[in-house]
Amino acid sequence: MTKRKREAAKKGKGNKRSTRRKVRGKSSKMEAYQELLVWAKDKGIILNGVEPRRIPGRGMGIMATKPLKENQTILTVPSNTLRTYETVNPSIARGLLGISIHGLLAADLALDPSPSAKYRQWNAVCPTREDVWDSLPLTWDHRLRDFLPKKALELLLKQEAKFSKDWSMVQQSKLLSPRSGEKEYERSEEEEEGEKLNKSITRDDYLYAWLLVNTRTFYHETPKTKKFNKEDRMVLQPVADLFNHTSYDPSAEEKEGNKKTCSVAFSPTAFTITTTRPYTAGEEVYICYGNHSNDFLLIEYGFLFDENVWDEVCIDDAILPLLDKSQQQQQQTSATQARQLKKTTRRLNERGKKDPKSQADQQPPKSPKDLLEETGFLGNYNLDPRNPTGCYRTQVALRALSALPSSLTPQEGEKKFRVFVDYGQDPWEESPEEQAKLNMLLAQALKQWRGDVIEKKIIEGLDKMEWKEGHEKVVGRECHRDTLLMRWMQVRRMVDRALEELEG
Ligand SMILES: C[S@@+](CC[C@H](N)C(=O)[O-])C[C@H]1O[C@@H](n2cnc3c(N)ncnc32)[C@H](O)[C@@H]1O
Structure with missing residues (x-):
């Protein structure tokens, strides 16, 4: 490796993803997020003083479009726009009884073209498969695992086990197998719905959907989801999933770059995101995904922070x-x-004497x-x-x-x-x-x-x-x-x- 490259790596430059993203179809992405705004308004999603924007090195993010005060609600996402286990195509839900909610939402993304069409504007701003393959180690050459820090490897193996379990349930379900012969009788509406599924998905198609779900879901607790394990209380939220992550160190209020994030709350009717400090126009507005180490951020979200107070090795x-x-x-x-x-x-013994040491001493x-x-x-x-x-x-x-x-x-x-x-x-x-x-x-x-x-x-x-x-x-x-x-x-x-x- 050349010195220049090593220096670039040291400084966190040389990130292919950011460079490529800048070059790739800028105008089409611009249109995509503008279309998303129109679509969001139509669905009752309210953005107040913020808009999605492309952020170099971070894909999409959310920017303040005007000065924001502390304690201002900047995004409201009505509950009826969420993608939950209840919005999954019924034939997929029936075919995958017992799968994790993560696995189910991924199956819905990968298999069901009709909600995809319904969420076309949202899908258009999601990272591409190439972005995901660039950043998330689950997709990398297995030989590189020897070069992961211990904790990162442990997390990756757990993630892989979860994915493999979900994928094997999808494979074993009837959802992928082609139907043999035409049915003689008239099909019900639901059966016809099932027929429309994209049944030829590959492991990589499912993996892409699974990793999108992994990086974009929010915790959602309702009387209904409370019956699930904590890790199954998850939903996808259009627009809210465009907020990038920042960490915050409560013990270092004055430290440079130590930004308070926004607070995230949910009620039976909506998700809301509210500022916890003032923002100037043009500033990126973040939320905090949790107090995560860089090993965790790498495996679960595909990026590293330069300075991370929650890091550990x-x-x-x-x-x-x-x-x-x-x-x-x-x-x-x-x-x-x-x-x-x-x-x-x-x-x-030879002298006919007893060993003075007790058993315990031995x-x-x-x-x-x-x-x-x-x-x-x-x-x-x-x-x-x-x-x-x-x-x-x-x-x-x-x-x-x-x-x-x-x-x-x-x-x-x-x-x-x-x-x-x-x-x-x-x-x-x-x-x-x-x-x-x-x-x-x-x-x-x-x-x-x-x-x-x-x-x-x-x-x-x-x-x-x-x-x-x-x-x-x-x-x-x-x-x-x-x-x-x-x-x-x-x-x-x-x-x-x-x-x-x-x-x-
Ligand atoms: C919920 S999405 C946020 C929106 C995302 N940037 C996009 O383009 O759709 C989470 C993903 O955003 C990226 N991301 C979030 N916070 C980041 C940060 N501080 N630096 C770099 N990438 C970040 C990672 O790729 C992560 O998997």
């Missing part, structure tokens, strides 16, 4: 090798001790890993901008690693560790040297991880791939690898910040 791959190593050492020590004890016992001492497993603290260690030197679980793991070797007996070590975990007191705090040792332990683990994994395995690994599209050694698309590289630059930044704190 899992450092299990830095900490778990330390725990494994200390467990191996522990096992070796225990084996040596057991051999010595056996010898002593044999000698005592139990091998617990390793830090055993202790963490026993107390529910094994794994899920994270760094985040709010806790640059590791989350509470990381602090627990460091204490388990330090307690045993630094105490006279394993029992004493375990007691010290349990004072921290069970009683919330920190014996390490009393001694600056001990505190410094904990910091050093973490700093060493992070440096090793940065060198061996982030630099060598990931960044060099991505670099080694041929960066020219179409070359046989290429894995995935250039924009996919750029995104991965960008993510790892962010991870490395978080690690460096932690090292500054730990060593500074």
Whole structure:
């Protein structure tokens, strides 16, 4: 990878999607959103001082067209315009009993051309299949999964399992199979409706619809949806789904770029979006999809923030090798001790004496890993901008690693560790040297991880791939690898910040 490209990736440039989108049929998109406005007005959707616009790098978004005050309702979407499980074509709903609501809405989008025609203006402003394939890792070459951070990979595998379940229900339903032979009897209206479905959809057609639903639905709780699992209480909302996401840090009111978003509310009659601060004309108006890390935003929404106060990175791959190593050492020590004890016992037996050690004393001492497993603290260690030197679980793991070797007996070590975990007191705090040792332990683990994994395995690994599209050694698309590289630059930044704190 050239220096220029790497710099571009670092700065978050080189995003194919934004460049291509700017070039692709600008005027047709302009018309599309204007048509959407006419359509929305006709449906009773009220926009007050805001309009959809193309935003470079973010597809469509919502802009203030005039100065807005705080607490101003800027969008009202009547409930009867929502696409819900109840608006799904009845033959699809009947054919997919038991599927998730997500899967059902996706089937409706992919299979039913008549509501698609009804929502033509809305469909026209949705991201294209190419946009979705550029940005969402579920569609990427599987070999790139080796280059995803641990949490991102876990999320992706869960998402894939959900998708596969829904797709296999669609495949097993009769909705895709062509009917054999003409029916002799007169068909009912519903059967005729069913006949109109687009039955030849492929996995990719369904995946596109499924990912559109994934990125555009809103939580919707009504007396009827309350009987569903939380994740099934979802609806699609035309126009409201054009709001982009921003994060907000309530603890840093004055921080630049830290914008309050709008509030979203729903009643039995409508969804409303209301400003929570003033906006100037021409400013993009965001909502907040939740306090999400960049791994989450990447897998679920297909983008990364440059600065994200809710970001975090899992450092299990830095900490778990330390725990494994200390467990191996522990096992070796225990084996040596057991051999010595056996010898002593044999000698005592030969002399007709009893072994003075009780059975309890012969139990091998617990390793830090055993202790963490026993107390529910094994794994899920994270760094985040709010806790640059590791989350509470990381602090627990460091204490388990330090307690045993630094105490006279394993029992004493375990007691010290349990004072921290069970009683919330920190014996390490009393001694600056001990505190410094904990910091050093973490700093060493992070440096090793940065060198061996982030630099060598990931960044060099991505670099080694041929960066020219179409070359046989290429894995995935250039924009996919750029995104991965960008993510790892962010991870490395978080690690460096932690090292500054730990060593500074
Ligand atoms: C609910 S839609 C918002 C409208 C969308 N931009 C569009 O063109 O239709 C969610 C998608 O918008 C994009 N998006 C939302 N917030 C973004 C942001 N802050 N930066 C970049 N892309 C964003 C992502 O592609 C995400 O999957």
